[in-house]
Amino acid sequence: MRGDPDHPANYGRLCSKGVALGETMSLNDRLLAPRVNGAETGWDDALDLVADRFSSAIAQHGPDAVAFYVSGQLLTEDYYVANKLMKGFIGSANIDTNSRLCMASTVAGHKRAFGTDTVPGTYEDIELADLVVLVGSNLAWCHPVLYQRLAQAKVDRPEMRVVVIDPRRTATCDLADLHLALESGSDVALFNRLLTAIHEGGAVDADYLRHVDGFDATLRAAASEDGTATNLAERDIRFFCDLWVRTEKVVTVFSQGVNQSTSGTDKVNAILNCHLATGRIGRPGMGPLSVTGQPNAMGGREVGGLANALACHMDLAEPAHRDAVQALWNAPAMPHQAGLKAVDLFDRVADGTIKALWIICTNPAVSMPEADRVRDAIRGCDFVVVSDVTERTDTAQLAHVLLPATGWAEKDGTVTNSDRTISRQRALLPAPGRARHDWDILADVGRRMGWPEAFNYSHPSQIFDEHAALSSVAAGFGLDFDISGLRALGQEGYDAFPPTRWPVTLAGTIERFYADGGFHTPNGRARMVPVMARAPVARTGPRFPFRLNTGRIRDQWHTMTRTAKAPRLNQHLGEPFLQVHPDDAATLGIEPATLVEVTSPTGRCVLRASITDRVTRGQVFAPIHWTAQTAPTGRVDALVASAVDPLSGQPESKAAVVALAPFAADWFGFAVSTTALKADCAYWARSKGTGGWRAELAGTTTPGDWEAEARRLFDLPDAACQSISDPSGGIARLAFSQDGLLVAALFVSRAPVALSRDHLAAQLGQLLDAPLAGRPGADRPDPGPALCACMNVGRNTILAAIGSGEAATVAEVGACTTAGTNCGSCRPEIAALLERHQMLTAAE
Incomplete structure (x- = not known):
């Protein structure tokens, strides 16, 4: 798979999911x-x-x-x-x-402010801006090609500044000059504080306000909030406001952290208010830019x-x-x-x-x-x-x-x-x-x-032509969407149609909207909307003391119908997990890599514990991708209540309330098999790997006969079995072969199984002529878990390049190992490994 170097959105760049698309086109489950x-x-x-x-x-x-x-x-x-x-x-x-779940609040906010659902700017504005503010957007993982355009722009113009506003420290923060880890749902309070600073700092564009209604009422509402709801340090709020006020060319990129909220529409309008008050909209390098969650x-x-x-x-x-x-x-x-x-x-x-x-x-x-x-x-x-x-x-x-x-x-x-x-x-x-x-x-x-x-x-060209004809009717009502210039392309013209930004009228195209007003409201003026911060509907308390944030991971898409078919995309993060702050984990007795039982008023999950300070105390994060087909206890949206924004109808997916407890597993296991496993234990997560399947397992009752259990799990009643067990220590290791070749293996212990998973999976189909080991021998390097999905480079390979002295920068790691040289979404993780190595070296 290769990207189109002439396409104006990606200029040939592909993310890890794009690179792996060829692996998803098999018909084995079609x-x-x-x-x-x-x-x-x-x-x-x-x-x-x-x-x-x-x-x-x-x-x-x-x-x-x-x-x-x-x-x-x-x-x-x-x-x-x-x-x-x-x-x-x-x-x-x-x-x-x-799409109601990803961008309905943006639609509602655009319509309130502009009169129609218009995105004023372009991707190029991100590269032209002097300040890019990313709000509720993990661009590095969720829009990695766009992230690379931003990262390259920052390299080309080191004076560019990037601010990330997100309760969680994500991979995108690697690029940020400032990370504002605000309280979940408090975006309106922050942008109201910014609007007040815009007024006090003299950045209001009085000429542009001739195109805008509602400024005075909106400013009064904003001035009544002091930003304390954000839980941010006052110095950080001041720094952010000062930076925004004194930088004319500012683009505010926002995504699901804004939209997926019971106050999502108000959050959108709080952002739009700041751009309307300053007239920083519709001109090169400035404006609000919603990035959607689906193609x-x-x-x-x-x-x-x-x-x-x-x-x-x-x-x-x-x-x-x-x-x-x-x-x-x-x-x-x-x-x-x-x-x-x-x-x-x-x-x-x-x-x-x-x-x-x-x-x-x-x-x-x-x-x-x-x-x-x-x-x-x-x-x-x-x-x-x-x-x-x-x-x-x-x-x-x-x-x-x-x-x-x-x-x-x-x-x-x-x-x-x-x-x-x-x-x-x-x-x-x-x-x-x-x-x-x-x-x-x-x-x-x-x-x-x-x-x-x-x-x-x-033929689809007939549908497109009808759509274009209907757009000329909409244009007659003074609306923005007009592709009447594309009417009657015919099948030949449709088949040859190049990437084209709308509107495309009979008179030509328009790159950006609203630099000189011309809004799509009855009076042609934009509407600033007075908004006030509202806490999430679900309130934490003694029964459910934690706030759950949900989202995506780098290499998977939605519920993995397609991406789960690509082995390389399953290696980076292969099972559902919960990020928990170290202090919260210590208080609750949750150990790294153990399992956590997560309950909410609407559901229950069991997830792998990831102990990290990327979330703040009282906040936890879980990805949304796993299903009953891949991890039955990992269906995270079962935990999320159906509270919605009253205007957009978009659910609040970033602020559920949950309780946590260690999951009392009697045993943990890791299995590989050339065929799909028939797991039915208390916890399992299954993924497709190179050459077969792999599964993480755990149970609350230890089987009396591990060989019989493993034969049932793998559906191998007659295969030869090589086994080692220590019942007193809770350890079992079983390998099954047919015609001398390894077809399945199960490793069990009372603690989370520690072994080289990629190494064990790579043994499938190989000759089993010695006891099966969970790690490669001294003569065989262990690449470790895949960190770069695009180039299939393991974590240990990268650490070796760093430890040898060959690679002291992300670019040098790329030169040595190829990691991070395609979509670049793994570069923040490579940078973190470099930073950790440098800290350990300095401490020696």
Whole structure:
């Protein structure tokens, strides 16, 4: 896999997930034919059933008795057809998206301030800025290509300053001149303090305020807060405010730490208020920049993917907008009010209001807050359709009808990134088996439900052309989204379409919005919004004294439907974990690498303890990726309550309340096998490795016969077994071979198993001619756990280069080992190893 050096978003750079995409395209777990109640069937039978059951539910209970739940990983054309079918023809707005979980608060904040969901600036502004403020964004791990653009800009212009605002010290902080570890949820208090400093420091742009309403009221609200809610030192607040005030070219990048909050919309507006007051918006190197959490969250926003929106940024609540969309679609019915947002949608599934549910390209049984309750709601729904690439997701296993969809390598259409650049995605491979494109499946159901003309598409270029035509209608209402200049590209022009930033009008393109006003409100003026800090809805207390922050790790994506197939992506952090501050761990008796039982008012998890000062006392962090297929007790969103922002409907995923306790494991184990393991102990986490599978295990009761237990675990009733055991010490080591080759091994102890996991996994398929060791011999270097996924370089290899004196900088480590020379998201960890080595050397 190689990046396109001419693409304006990445200039050829790929992150670790991009580099590993080739490893995810195998068909070994693909859904290749429709299934009804578990039995393979043809497309006609499957889609006739879908059309009939949805039509029957509508006829008996009305259009609001059905719902779609879709995904920011769909292409724009897929998204467009889904919204057209639900809103224009079924006549309900009950279509929402997992993008509700990542950027709905930004949409609401943009609309309050600008009148429409406009991203004013571009990626280039990050490189042109003199100050970049990253708020609630671990850019190094979640947007690593963009992070590398920022890192290179800082190398080119050392005077550039970077501030990170995040309760946790993340990999992104390696680049920061200042890290503000504020209290969870207190962003509004900090930016209100900044707005006050802007006024006191004389940085208000009086000329620009001619384009803005609400300044005085917003300043009064801001001045009533003193910043104490942030829990930051006064000197740090002053330093940040002074830096922001005296630096004209400032870009504020914000992401999930802002959005995923019960006050997320207010946080967005607190940031926008500061840029509007100073006029630092829409000019090169300055402005607010929301970076989304999914590859096509923006495309979904553009076609009205949210339950309260219409295509092309038109508004479902505006009668003129509804009438215009209905006229262009020649649609029989349009809803007059917003549909059910994600949390409400699954509440209505749970209480039986929703009779038929179609879930497309997402896994809500894992990713929604209160995931256990959502899983049970889907299981109890009268009729559930799931379109996906695999049947092996928690959600797919609950479906009555499974529809095989094309995946990334087979899709053909467009996506839009966070700075409004539309890119063509072209298929690399033909659709496998009987898989079909999502837009094609949806259109076929639309035709079967009685609307053949409206859904008579045979190529995605036809959908794009219709979308572009609709955008000219939106432009007539004075809205921002206008790609009318791309109408009638035709299939040839569409296939050759280069990356293009919208708007693209008949008169040309616009790079940035709002440098000279021109907002999309009725009076053309922006709105500053008075906001006040509000604590998270869930309050800590004696029962649940810790605040849980959730998020992503570097090498995995969402619920790992695709990334878990790439062995290199499973090696860096291979199981669910909980970061706990050392003082909290000591108080609770939690030892490093042991297991922690985490409970909340809504669920329970068991996670591996990671003792670190990257979180502050009273705060813990866990990643979101693991599922019932990969680690049943690691489904972290089961811990998260479904409290939402009252305006955006976005759940609060960064501030759940939890209790911690050591998990009383009687034994710990590590296993490798050439085939998938059948684990059913109290704790297990399974991942795909090179040459086979690996699993972390733990139990509360020790088996009486480890060989019998291991044979059951590996399904190897007849394989030769080599075993060593010490029952009094709780130690067992078993290796299984067939035809002399190692096919499985299990190491057990009463404490977390200490061995070289990569070394043991690498022995699979090798000749077993001596007792199996958990570490390589003296004549074989142990690379250690993979730290650089792109180049597959182990931690010990990097330490050896540092210890030898060959490498004293991150760049020199790269020259010696290749680590950090691709996407660079591992460079902060390499820097930490260098710093630790230097400290130890100085202490000697």
